[in-house]
Amino acid sequence: MPADDQPGASHQDRGGLAWATTMLAREACRRVGLSADGLRPVRLHSNGVFRLPRQRVVVRVGSGADAGARAGRAVAVARWLGELEYPTVLPTAILAQPVLLDDPAGGQVAVTFWREVEIDATPVSPAELGRLLRHLHGLPRPTWNLPLFRPLDRLVEQTRVSSWLDEGDRRWLADRAAELQRALASSTFMLGPAAMAHGDAQLANALRVTGVGPVLADWDGVARAPREWDLVPTAVEKRFGGSPSLLTELLDAYDVDPTGTDGWHVLRDIYELRSVAAHIRRAPVSPPHAGEAARRIASLRRGDRDARWYAVG
Numbered sequence: 374m375p376a377d378d379q380p381g382a383s384h385q386d387r388g389g390l391a392w393a394t395t396m397l398a399r400e401a402c403r404r405v406g407l408s409a410d411g412l413r414p415v416r417l418h419s420n421g422v423f424r425l426p427r428q429r430v431v432v433r434v435g436s437g438a439d440a441g442a443r444a445g446r447a448v449a450v451a452r453w454l455g456e457l458e459y460p461t462v463l464p465t466a467i468l469a470q471p472v473l474l475d476d477p478a479g480g481q482v483a484v485t486f487w488r489e490v491e492i493d494a495t496p497v498s499p500a501e502l503g504r505l506l507r508h509l510h511g512l513p514r515p516t517w518n519l520p521l522f523r524p525l526d527r528l529v530e531q532t533r534v535s536s537w538l539d540e541g542d543r544r545w546l547a548d549r550a551a552e553l554q555r556a557l558a559s560s561t562f563m564l565g566p567a568a569m570a571h572g573d574a575q576l577a578n579a580l581r582v583t584g585v586g587p588v589l590a591d592w593d594g595v596a597r598a599p600r601e602w603d604l605v606p607t608a609v610e611k612r613f614g615g616s617p618s619l620l621t622e623l624l625d626a627y628d629v630d631p632t633g634t635d636g637w638h639v640l641r642d643i644y645e646l647r648s649v650a651a652h653i654r655r656a657p658v659s660p661p662h663a664g665e666a667a668r669r670i671a672s673l674r675r676g677d678r679d680a681r682w683y684a685v686g
Contacts, residue, residue: 393477394421398432401472401484420593429489430465435593436482436654437527444471444483446520447592451487457512460505460588462580463488490582497579499607499619501587503626506574509589510564510600519569522598524557524643525550528650537656537663542670546649549673553643560636564600564629572596575606576619601631605644608632612645612682646673652685661685 394417402409407428416422421434435444448470454461464470464487471483532538532546571578572594582588607623610616624630631637652666665685672680 391417391421394434394482395423397421397474397476397482398423398434398484400474401434402432404472405467405469405486407467407486420591424489426489431462431487431489433485433487434482435471435485436476436480438480438530439527440481440483441471441473442520443593444485446595448485449517450515450592450595453515454512459508459512460582460586461592462490462588462590490580490585490588493581493583495581497576497581497587499576499622500626502574502576502579502607503623505579505587505589506571506603506623507627509571510568510603512569515569519595519597522567522570522596522602524598524602524647525554528647528653531650531653535653535656537653537666542674545674546646546670549646553639553646556639557643560599560639561634562599562601562636563631563634567597567599570596570598570600570603572598572602573606574603576610599636599640601637601640602644604631605637605640608641609644609648612680613684614681645669648682649673659685 391414395412395414398412398421399409402412402425407425407430409425411425411427412432413424413426414421415424415431420436423432423434424430425432433444437443448464451461451464455463464485467486471485473481473483476482529547529550532543532550535543538546571589571592573591574589578589578591580588580590604620604623604627608620610619620632624632649666649669652662652669655662656666657663662685665683668680669682672682
């Protein structure tokens with residue numbers, strides 16, 4: 374199970390934050406003229422995801438200081454990929470998106486609307502994901518600018534503003550983030566210079582669409598980044614009980630193995646560290662997220678690469 378945005382609506386986090394996210398989704402529907410009758414939660418974690426079954430629309434609620442920019446970029450990139458016939462989920466024809474709303478927790482949320490597809494229950498395999506990523510990384514360069522790869526910005530900001538963290542963990546997270554940012558700046562990468570990367574290419578973000586096959590979803594993190602970044606999430610699956618063979622299968626299909634390089638290890642460490650951000654954000658109102666944030670921080674501080682992590686929400 375990947376480290377950041379987990380599938381499955383958790384029943385452990387059904388308090389004020391979940392209620393507020395649902396109300397935001399309903400308000401965004403109202404603003405674009407969609408009835409929110411029958412709105413159903415699919416996932417409530419770093420993003421809120423809902424279904425409108427009668428309209429065959431998926432509603433995504435994204436949070437964070439850069440939520441509007443990320444959501445707008447996700448819609449634009451998915452539309453561009455659709456024009457290239459790349460296998461991806463697609464936004465609806467609603468033009469007024471993202472919808473920006475004030476977040477009761479502070480800042481803004483950005484709400485986007487996507488075409489619902491019929492999902493085959495058979496999971497996408499690592500080999501299929503590897504082929505999707507090889508295809509993606511071989512596409513022509515977009516004619517518009519992608520954001521630079523800054524994977525730790527959200528963690529740094531969450532660490533700075535969190536009222537939940539103790540000062541020892543706050544200092545360690547800030548120092549470790551700065552250390553990894555310096556290492557990233559001096560790293561070289563086997564797969565070449567930075568190019569368009571999905572940004573969160575975990576297996577949970579690959580869907581098998583009936584009659585179509587595997588497609589990629591969740592383009593919020595798309596950026597100009599080392600291509601290796603899209604291969605790292607499958608390596609981190611072992612933190613959640615996944616077999617090391619998952620990464621082997623993905624790399625065999627991708628047809629390049631960059632795992633012996635220093636750049637790879639830096640990216641892996643960044644991916645694991647940044648995974649804590651969403652749990653820190655929810656920790657003040659969600660004991661399960663607080664427990665998981667504490668677990669991950671403790672294992673990272675002691676350098677324990679075998680510690681088991683768990684999906685929450």
